[in-house]
Amino acid sequence: MQFGEVSALMDGQKVVIERLSASFRNKRIGHAYIFDGERGTGKETIALFYAKLLLCENTETSVPCEICHSCRRVTSGNHPNVTIIRPDGQNIRKEQMDNLIAEMTKKGYERGRKIYIISQAERMNIAAANALLKYLEEPEGDVTAILLTDSYASILPTIQSRCQRISFLPPSREAMIAKLMDRGITASMAATVTMVTANVEAAFQLAExxxxxxxxxxxxxxxxxxxxxxxxxxxxxxxxxxxxxxxxxxxxxxxxxxxxxxxxxxxxxxxxxxxxxxxxxxxxxxxxxxxxxxxxxxxxxxxxxxxxxxxxxxxxxxxxxxxxxxxxxxxxxxx
Ligand SMILES: [Zn+2]
Structure with missing residues (x-):
């Protein structure tokens, strides 16, 4: 995906993108972030955007070039330094977290920063969360964690306190209406349900x-x-x-x-x-x-x-x- 497309998609998240780009420009890259925002706000897309930025071989700009070897490998999901963890069934289990940490602490077959993204981080079970916490307490080397969640309050406070919180804005009402209409909801119903809720999924269910x-x-x-x-x-x-x-x-x-x-x-x-x-x-x-x-x-x-x-x-x-x-x-x- 080209940056232009990302930017069109993420029009509502300019503040977030600017903040991440600034931290890169100022060389103040965090060890751990929590991206929190409702479903459909582009948290994972922006996490990958940031991963690309941190690994891009063309370092002059504050956006990823999208054409270097590194950018292309992140886009295709084949960059060895970028790992994404998702719930295995209902939960993210301790075993997954142990494997991840082993991967992150393995010494350098690939140079540069390592980035791991934990999707639906609120689904970490308590053992997994504790393993992550222990790892976050001993930050080492060029490793950046990005936890994605639509339920910030469900993340352990001890984990919250070790991460920079980046809050995503809910999508604009117009963008939500367009999404709902793509899924077969009438314009009039889409207009009403988006007054009731800013959550696309909840709006869709209401409309149905x-x-x-x-x-x-x-x-x-x-x-x-x-x-x-x-x-x-x-x-x-x-x-x-x-x-x-x-x-x-x-x-x-x-x-x-x-x-x-x-x-x-x-x-x-x-x-x-x-x-x-x-x-x-x-x-x-x-x-x-x-x-x-x-x-x-x-x-x-x-x-x-x-x-x-x-x-x-x-x-x-x-x-x-x-x-x-x-x-x-x-x-x-x-x-
Ligand atoms: Zn690049």
Whole structure:
């Protein structure tokens, strides 16, 4: 992969790349790093980018040349100085770690720095983690460890304290939407689920979930019912809404979706080109945006936030939603 492609892929991780390049330029290469960030943020790609940089035969630049013998061998997975460890089944086992350490401490058949990358480092079992810890406590020679994890808190604190933490930003919402659409999710559903979570995998599961699709539809129906008449909205709460949103967590999610709909209205009023949560309802929400003033909109959003707060006081949830509908109508009376 050319650096140009990496940089296009990793557009969201410029800060990380800059930090690693700077440590190389300043000859302050760490003994151990933890790259932490959600799945799909390019941790392994950037770990290999860094390995290439550290081993590249053309040392004048702060990016790997990609064409020297060394760079090409890292790319093809054949560089003897670069080792990647992955879970063997559920865990990374002590035996794997022992083999790795033996490999790292073996004296020089290949010159230069050795780099080992531990993928899904949170899956090290306790014996493996302790073996690694012992090795990290006695750093020797030109060896650099890169631990990759999407669960920083699951790494032993004693290991954390011996590593430089490099945090990866979650992918941009636009990038996530594109990824989800590549996997067959509709543009409108992708736009909604990426409001709910910044984790691509979680977003994909949500997008495939029939219950969530039902929730989404019901929230939009509530918007429509509230736009017509308060009685219709109250009836809707008692019949359809209560059937879909039973538990507290579900209601909380419903209220979040409602907030996203009001956010779409706000974006429409401000003529912002931001990515909508409900692009499929653009016409309807734009119509509401024309009717509602800013102060009405803010009163309505405050009403939803208040309902969210009340949700935690064990109030009857149907009652809470009926009260919300009344408050939303009242919001319309604000001048
Ligand atoms: Zn090179």
């Amino acid at each position: 979930d029939d219950v969530f699709a039902q929730m989404r539809k019901t929230v939009l129906k509530l918007m429509e019912a509230s736009d017509r008449h308060v009685h219709e909205a109250l009836l809707f709460i008692q019949s359809e809404w209560s059937r879909i949103f039973k538990e507290r967590e579900e209601t909380d999610r419903g209220l979040d979706l409602l907030l996203y709909a009001y956010r779409d209205i706000a974006a429409s009023k401000a003529e912002l080109e931001s990515t909508r949560a409900f692009p499929d309802e653009k016409e309807f929400l734009d119509g509401l945006a024309m009717k509602i003033t800013y102060s009405q909109l803010s009163a309505m959003m405050e009403a939803v936030l208040q309902a969210k707060r009340r949700l935690h006081s064990n109030m009857n949830r149907t009652l809470l939603m009926e009260q919300l509908v009344l408050n939303l109508q009242e919001g319309l009376l604000v001048v």
